[in-house]
Amino acid sequence: MTTEDTWPIGVVMSETGVTGMIEKTQVEAVRLAVAEINAAGGVRGRRLAPVYRDPASTPRLYRSQVLELCRDHGIKVIFGGHMSSTRKAMLPMVEAQNALMFYPTLYEGFEYSRHCIYTGAAxxxxxxxxxxxxxxxxxxxxxxxxxxxxxxxxxxxxxxxxxxxxxxxxxxxxxxxxxxxxxxxxxxxxxxxxxxxxxxxxxxxxxxxxxxxxxxxxxxxxxxxxxxxxxxxxxxxxxxxxxxxxxxxxxxxxxxxxLDTPAARGFAEAFRAATGGTLPLTAPAEAAYFSVHLYARALALAGDDGIDRLLPALYEVEYDAPQGPVRVDRLTNHTHLWxxxxxxxxxxxxxxxxxxxxxxxxxxxxxxxxxxxxxxxxxxxxxx
Amino acid sequence: MPERLPDRTDILILAIEDHAREDLRRFLRTLPNPAPTLLAIVGYENPATLQLVLESGAMAVLSRPIKPFGLLTNLAITRNVWKQNQQLARDARRFKRKVMGDQMVLRAKTILMAGEGLNEDEAHRELRARAMKRRIAIEIMARELVEMHDAAIPAGPGGKT
Structure with a gap:
């Protein structure tokens, strides 16, 4: 069901369950980044069209929702995952569907997949x-x-x-x-x-x-x-x-x-305005936010959201994130951070x-x- | 996690789960010696998990998500390596026994040579004759002789009385 006039993305982040509170800040950060990108005219004239799912902090649901988004909605790029068990549940589906996943949470390291971009801290x-x-x-x-x-x-x-x-x-x-x-x-x-x-x-x-x-x-x-x-x-x-x-x-x-930099202050103000000040701002939220912007930069360069075109473009772009300029390391698919x-x-x-x-x-x-x-x-x- | 393994288990496929570290360690301590051929199932590849895999004595790992393809090959290679290991362990035990037996024969001959004024050849024949008479291995005869000799001489400081 891909439409020619939008870029669909899947957002698989919990708003309920044991990590629902922190993942909700990640969802709101994705919403904010999408709104910013679309307000600026989208990417190559096409708007981002996010599809949101709440897997309720349950690995089994992360897996089935990723499969549903990729297979039934033709989505090629997923944002989400918090605890390692949820990342591990999604990865085989993302790989089998030849999709790309942005994982915006710190984790224990010792992993590499061509199909995963790790934007939290190693x-x-x-x-x-x-x-x-x-x-x-x-x-x-x-x-x-x-x-x-x-x-x-x-x-x-x-x-x-x-x-x-x-x-x-x-x-x-x-x-x-x-x-x-x-x-x-x-x-x-x-x-x-x-x-x-x-x-x-x-x-x-x-x-x-x-x-x-x-x-x-x-x-x-x-x-x-x-x-x-x-x-x-x-x-x-x-x-x-x-x-x-x-x-x-x-x-x-x-x-x-x-953090007292123009980029950090701008992000914090926009996040507060978007959420009405109801949610605190977290580092995983910031990682989710710049993940979407990195994706948009790469997409603008590649002109295609298939992994074979998008991935090489991702290694070429840098984004001035709230924490400072970030980029993805081509050897590890992890991110240079501050x-x-x-x-x-x-x-x-x-x-x-x-x-x-x-x-x-x-x-x-x-x-x-x-x-x-x-x-x-x-x-x-x-x-x- | 079962209390212990059923008797005469040949092959054990064990899921290495971080949240069950203590149960896993307790279970591993109940394994017989020699332990069955062990394949570990792993979901993560970080050192904390690797440590558990090494402690388990697994000879192969199956990675999650588990796919049927590769299982048979892993099973065959692991069982083969396990059998070779068992054979090597048996050989090592046999050679160790042999070396210790030879040393005992040598000491017994020295005792005979010193005590009865025999040369090495005569001492060897004497030892063999005593063993044949009692229908036991020459190494066992040698050990008895050495033990009798050691018991007869007065114990030194710290020695057995």
Whole structure:
């Protein structure tokens, strides 16, 4: 059902379920980018025509909806996926239908598909500046906590290794179910009391994040003394926490609402205007936003949305994203990004405590990090 | 996850799931020795998952989504490599026994030569004759002789009494 006068795209992002809150910010960012592109006349005189689906944070639905969009609607480009299980559910369908998928979420790395463009952070991009900040300013004893699935295990392994390579110590490591219950929160708090770390790295994902941070504060822990650092905690979680909970904790991401550049301010204002200020702005939303713009740039160059024409064009374009200029790496299909570290400030812009000097190339298989460690354990990471 | 494997399982196809790491490790500890031929099913290729694959002792992996094509080839190659490994392990055990037996025979001959004033050739024939008389292997005869000898001499510091 392709129509000659529009460019159809599929948007498979949840508005319900365990990651529905954060994915909703991604949906709204896609809507905004599409509106901007269409307001400027579309691409080569044709408007983008998004078709939205809500897979309810359920991998099976991501798979069937991608298949439906590609097979029944002739759609060749998909935007979506959040947790790794959802990306893994979609990829075989995208590959079988010879489509292209933009995956705008940070993940654990160690993957490549010709049919996927990874626009969230690869593990090297956020983890290295985060560990450097924590080690230099917070402390030497790290506790690793996470949800019980692939991203937390791998991200914790990487952050733990980086921390040890700087000379730090990993006190312990613990995993709890995605569906976090009171007894799991109690176990986490017990382990914190028992191991007395200087800093906690959390790869908790989903709705349990809010409950854990609140319980942490209620148990009397002070984020100024013992901060929780995370890449998977976002503004969506922070706005749902009780007052006095989030202040002082640490987040690493390529984009923060408080980023003070013309591109970031313009994006933040447009997002607020489009959503009526009802949704916080997140790094995955920014990745979804620039993914659509990158796609439009490449499409303008290629004049065709089939993967064989679109993919080579994607490697040629650059887009001045809210976080800074981004482009897709032709060897890995991951994106060159600007990772930052921020301290959460309640009711105020987050304080950005680490800014990259230059854009960080993606290294999804951690080749440069491994080399750097073997060559000189005390050297500045090879990435910078 | 079953408590343990059914008896005489030849082939085990095991899904490596991150969220079941502890159950997997517990299950792997119940495997018999030698363990069955093991193929792992993996959905991810990151080091944390690879670590589990290596710990499982899998000799091949089937990647998700699982396709029928390639399964038979993987199964055949894995079973073949497993059999070769078993054969190599058996050979290694046999050669190790042989080397240790030879060492025992050598020590027994030395004892006979010193104790009864025989030359090496005579000591060897004496040892063989004693073994034949009792219808046991020369290595076993040699071990008995060495053990008797060791028991007879007074124990040194830290030795057995």
């Amino acid at each position: 593990p090297n991009q956020n983890s290295v500046p985060l560990v450097d900040y924590l080690y230099a300013t917070v402390g030497r004893r790290l506790l690793l906590i996470g949800s019980d699935y692939v991203y937390p295990y791998e991200s914790n392994r990487i952050v733990g290794d980086l921390f040890r390579s700087r000379g730090g110590e990993v006190a312990d490591e613990i995993y709890v179910p995605l569906d976090l219950r009171a007894e799991h929160v109690a176990r986490l708090l017990d382990l914190i009391r028992e191991t007395r770390p200087d800093v906690i790295y959390s790869t908790l994902v989903g709705d349990g994040i809010v409950r854990f941070y609140e319980a942490f504060r209620e148990a009397g822990f002070d984020p100024a003394e013992l901060p929780i650092a995370s890449q998977s905690t976002s503004e969506v979680d922070v706005v749902r926490m009780k007052p006095g909970t989030a202040e002082g904790h640490v987040i690493a991401a390529p984009f923060f609402d408080s 990772p930052r570290v921020a301290r959460i400030r309640e009711g105020k812009p987050y304080e950005i405590v680490s800014n990259p000097l230059r854009r960080v190339p993606p290294d999804p298989y951690l080749i440069d990090i491994a080399d750097g460690e073997e060559a000189a354990p005390d050297a500045v990471p090879a990435l910078f």
